[in-house]
Amino acid sequence: MNRRAIAAITGTVLIAVLLVAGAFQGLGAEEAAALLTQAQAVFKPLPQDMGTPEFPTTPAPVALGRALFFDPRWTVEGNVSCATCHQPALYGTDALAKSIGVQHRTHPRHAPTVLNAALNFTQHWWGDRKNAEDQAMQALVGVFSSGQPDYAAVIARIKAIEGYTPLFQQAFPGEAEPITAENIGKAIGAYERTLTTPAPFDAFLRGEATALPPMARAGLQRFMSRGCVACHNGVGIGGQMFQKFGVVEEYWKATGSQEIDKGRFGLTKDPADLYVFKVPSLRNVAMTPPYFHDGSVATLDEAVKVMARVQLGSTLTDDEIREIVAFLRSLTGPLPSSFATAPALPPGATRSGETLN
Amino acid sequence: MNRRAIAAITGTVLIAVLLVAGAFQGLGAEEAAALLTQAQAVFKPLPQDMGTPEFPTTPAPVALGRALFFDPRWTVEGNVSCATCHQPALYGTDALAKSIGVQHRTHPRHAPTVLNAALNFTQHWWGDRKNAEDQAMQALVGVFSSGQPDYAAVIARIKAIEGYTPLFQQAFPGEAEPITAENIGKAIGAYERTLTTPAPFDAFLRGEATALPPMARAGLQRFMSRGCVACHNGVGIGGQMFQKFGVVEEYWKATGSQEIDKGRFGLTKDPADLYVFKVPSLRNVAMTPPYFHDGSVATLDEAVKVMARVQLGSTLTDDEIREIVAFLRSLTGPLPSSFATAPALPPGATRSGETLN
Numbered sequence: 001m002n003r004r005a006i007a008a009i010t011g012t013v014l015i016a017v018l019l020v021a022g023a024f025q026g027l028g029a030e031e032a033a034a035l036l037t038q039a040q041a042v043f044k045p046l047p048q049d050m051g052t053p054e055f056p057t058t059p060a061p062v063a064l065g066r067a068l069f070f071d072p073r074w075t076v077e078g079n080v081s082c083a084t085c086h087q088p089a090l091y092g093t094d095a096l097a098k099s100i101g102v103q104h105r106t107h108p109r110h111a112p113t114v115l116n117a118a119l120n121f122t123q124h125w126w127g128d129r130k131n132a133e134d135q136a137m138q139a140l141v142g143v144f145s146s147g148q149p150d151y152a153a154v155i156a157r158i159k160a161i162e163g164y165t166p167l168f169q170q171a172f173p174g175e176a177e178p179i180t181a182e183n184i185g186k187a188i189g190a191y192e193r194t195l196t197t198p199a200p201f202d203a204f205l206r207g208e209a210t211a212l213p214p215m216a217r218a219g220l221q222r223f224m225s226r227g228c229v230a231c232h233n234g235v236g237i238g239g240q241m242f243q244k245f246g247v248v249e250e251y252w253k254a255t256g257s258q259e260i261d262k263g264r265f266g267l268t269k270d271p272a273d274l275y276v277f278k279v280p281s282l283r284n285v286a287m288t289p290p291y292f293h294d295g296s297v298a299t300l301d302e303a304v305k306v307m308a309r310v311q312l313g314s315t316l317t318d319d320e321i322r323e324i325v326a327f328l329r330s331l332t333g334p335l336p337s338s339f340a341t342a343p344a345l346p347p348g349a350t351r352s353g354e355t356l357n
Numbered sequence: 358m359n360r361r362a363i364a365a366i367t368g369t370v371l372i373a374v375l376l377v378a379g380a381f382q383g384l385g386a387e388e389a390a391a392l393l394t395q396a397q398a399v400f401k402p403l404p405q406d407m408g409t410p411e412f413p414t415t416p417a418p419v420a421l422g423r424a425l426f427f428d429p430r431w432t433v434e435g436n437v438s439c440a441t442c443h444q445p446a447l448y449g450t451d452a453l454a455k456s457i458g459v460q461h462r463t464h465p466r467h468a469p470t471v472l473n474a475a476l477n478f479t480q481h482w483w484g485d486r487k488n489a490e491d492q493a494m495q496a497l498v499g500v501f502s503s504g505q506p507d508y509a510a511v512i513a514r515i516k517a518i519e520g521y522t523p524l525f526q527q528a529f530p531g532e533a534e535p536i537t538a539e540n541i542g543k544a545i546g547a548y549e550r551t552l553t554t555p556a557p558f559d560a561f562l563r564g565e566a567t568a569l570p571p572m573a574r575a576g577l578q579r580f581m582s583r584g585c586v587a588c589h590n591g592v593g594i595g596g597q598m599f600q601k602f603g604v605v606e607e608y609w610k611a612t613g614s615q616e617i618d619k620g621r622f623g624l625t626k627d628p629a630d631l632y633v634f635k636v637p638s639l640r641n642v643a644m645t646p647p648y649f650h651d652g653s654v655a656t657l658d659e660a661v662k663v664m665a666r667v668q669l670g671s672t673l674t675d676d677e678i679r680e681i682v683a684f685l686r687s688l689t690g691p692l693p694s695s696f697a698t699a700p701a702l703p704p705g706a707t708r709s710g711e712t713l714n
Contacts, residue, residue, distance in 0.1 A: 067446075071446065072444070072452070077453075078452065079441075079456075084441075089424075089428065089699040095430055095707070096435055096706075099436075100436040104461035287701070289705060290706035299706075334701075335701055337698070340701070341697050342445035342697050342698075342699070344446065344448065344644070344697070345447055348646060349454070349647035349655040
């Protein structure tokens with residue numbers, strides 16, 4: 001055989017292999033390309049990190065923020081840290097319907113993961129925190145997250161741990177008194193802005209069509225055609241708007257919620273805000289049960305079913321649910337190592353001057 | 358100059374440098390060698406891990422034990438794990454005088470670090486736990502650590518997380534029902550037996566005389582000559598015997614303890630056991646304030662002073678304390694990566710079938 005013949009045979013074999021592969025994956029090459037184009041119009045892959053010109057991810061504040069995130073000593077009894085409700089082992093959640101915070105107080109709403117959370121257009125279910133920095137700063141004196149009466153009490157605890165002084169000086173050079181509530185918020189925010197989890201879906205969005213297994217691609221198709229993307233779109237697959245929970249049916253009838261949360265109405269007293277919550281990001285959703293603002297639903301299958309019912313008035317078949325869940329699983333990325341790995345904190349028993357329990 | 362002359366000069370310079378280095382380090386070569394020999398007779402370097410023929414550190418049980426250690430879902434309200442009181446960021450402690458456990462219950466005694474703890478001849482301050490496995494198994498139903506009424510409740514929670522089944526099957530192959538309290542204890546124990554922290558002092562004990570800075574070597578000398586080694590010896594620098602706290606003076610007068618703990622007397626009712634506790638290991642002691650069974654002393658300087666006073670009837674000078682503390686700092690090793698880094702746990706909201714808080 002001459003070279004041309006070999007090339008022709010090789011080419012034919014290659015096309016055959018590709019066709020078989022396409023068939024095996026449930027979509028023809030054209031359909032796969034169309035799905036990718038469609039998805040790229042609706043979603044965006046994760047950036048390297050979530051820093052902005054206003055809130056950059058400079059190494060020194062990030063390192064300081066990471067220490068403060070894992071440190072329980074500044075909360076009222078010294079036993080609750082950011083990592084209590086946002087545990088690395090549980091993908092930045094606590095797997096509870098509602099977190100148990102300081103002094104055994106139950107938080108009014110479910111703790112979402114901190115991973116990729118800086119992407120959200122606003123923070124907390126009610127949207128009453130502007131951004132990661134604002135959330136962190138207010139948490140310093142939060143009734144559930146901290147229990148401290150004021151910022152001064154938090155700052156006194158941190159100052160009592162000698163090892164923090166150089167960390168603040170490096171993070172905020174040139175400031176005479178760098179240990180401030182605002183700087184703590186900035187540092188924790190800077191750290192959180194580094195916590196991205198690139199997932200198979202991001203590889204897909206960047207053009208790698210086979211990064212999603214066939215069932216996930218079928219699920220993506222349904223996720224778009226069924227209308228889920230009306231709210232769950234963009235880089236976070238959610239997290240970019242408010243929406244009423246229960247557009248076509250009262251949510252608590254589907255979720256079995258024991259209490260009715262009025263959503264942003266609680267904040268604004270505007271009837272238009274009744275049962276309105278921030279649409280959550282679906283990144284890592286398979287790793288972060290239970291679901292919804294009250295953690296009332298334990299499994300992802302059930303959560304998908306409930307959403308279709310109360311938001312879209314649709315009843316999904318079991319196959320459709322399986323496919324959509326397969327797509328949602330493709331939103332799981334590995335834990336960032338700076339989150340999975342706890343820093344060794346500067347030592348110090350800060351409560352020694354206070355009542356020892 | 359010929360080669361011989363150069364060699365002679367080089368040799369002289371080398372000896373001069375060594376002499377200067379020796380003087381700089383505060384000890385002549387002979388003295389340094391004598392100190393090493395003396396130390397080797399009293400202490401032992403850390404082994405690779407703390408497995409035994411009866412309790413080996415086989416990879417599959419270790420991996421399972423690591424997951425269970427970080428998992429809060431099996432405790433009564435799903436919010437407390439082994440890692441709550443033994444936090445990686447705080448060197449396996451919680452930096453509290455007394456831990457706050459399930460349902461906001463305060464533990465009666467201070468939580469020691471879990472690092473190197475499997476070396477201890479017995480577990481808990483009162484010595485009422487045989488070994489790491491026994492401690493872990495009893496903690497499954499501990500009033501402070503778990504709050505679960507019985508092993509069945511713990512096992513039901515673990516069985517509800519699908520991802521645990523294969524981990525147990527791999528860890529305990531051939532067992533029809535591997536999810537048992539005994540196996541959980543074995544797995545957590547196996548994991549804990551891997552948590553060693555080789556420190557500069559271990560390098561010293563292996564013959565590397567300069568692994569300890571001069572002040573630490575001076576402190577080691579004092580630690581031995583002052584009699585601290587009577588109790589703090591062996592591979593753990595403690596952890597191998599019981600001893601009365603307050604040999605020459607009632608301990609609470611020196612520590613300012615607010616409650617008097619009667620020690621093993623509480624267990625045995627034998628007057629000989631009044632105020633008798635397990636001697637703690639001093640490995641990583643600089644990273645694990647506060648100190649003593651009740652966490653009544655916040656700083657290492659003060660703890661050393663108190664010990665000299667109530668155990669040995671000695672008053673140490675400030676210089677002696679500084680030296681001994683420098684030695685104690687040489688007992689700090691880096692966090693093991695399998696401890697610093699949390700595993701990604703199998704997902705599951707196990708409390709969904711129960712009352713959601």
